Amino acid sequence: MPRTAETASFKFNHTMLRVRDPQVSLKFYTEVLGMDLAEKQVHETFTLYFLVYNYGNEVTDSVTRKGREGVLELTHNHGTENDTNFAGYANGNSDPGRGFGHIAIVVDDVEKACERFERLGVKFQKRPSDGKMKDIAFILDPDGYWIEVVKGYYPSGF
């Protein structure tokens, strides 16, 4: 659909989540979910990690993490990983704190993806076999954030 010239350049670039321990979270998002670390920014009290799928495999402007969509920014406030009094971050799905719901990954085969997640020891909020909706699952990342796993739609020929 046509947009106004004023918003023609806009893209939904990223979603930011706070994580307690970046080593644990980076392992999860790169090894389990298959994302690539595109950029790391070390600041005085926090470090930012920008993750994307297929980083560097594209020939369009979407090759950089700032010119594309589908970027996940993980914020690590230094020290939380060793703070035994740290209560953990809210995943947004229970009160108080409810608001944010989840991020979602589309896959070509939900069953196969979930079998692999099981093998890798990933925790499930909802397995494909749970509940009415057999074609979606929700896994949990290391901080307890919900990640929907759902079949992508590919037009014929893809």
Add this chain to the structure above:
Amino acid sequence: MPRTAETASFKFNHTMLRVRDPQVSLKFYTEVLGMDLAEKQVHETFTLYFLVYNYGNEVTDSVTRKGREGVLELTHNHGTENDTNFAGYANGNSDPGRGFGHIAIVVDDVEKACERFERLGVKFQKRPSDGKMKDIAFILDPDGYWIEVVKGYYPSGF
């Protein structure tokens, strides 16, 4: 970077946020931010709205909302818009409930985009002139979620 065959089909499809009043939020995301409503799913107790940039203007598989990245899912639990006891959703940036941080929109000109947001009466968490980082801003959506406004990076020729 190469990924395993097991995750080769994966894409970061969407981010879900709960909203109190879909009429107010849809107006904000389509008219102010310039997104397109790609899909509406009416369920018994809730309705889902899927928004993307540039819907229908692409010739790749990314034309559908399930085959692409950068989708925003807004969940409306029926009744919140008229419930005077509804406390509102947490934006994730203060305790308790802290965890989710923000979504971000890249634009070609942060100053111009923010001048327009001002004209449209959008609330700011941080104007470009506030603080040290002059090249980014944070606006607030109708539920108070933070939306970063940042310059995208476009390689020469774009």
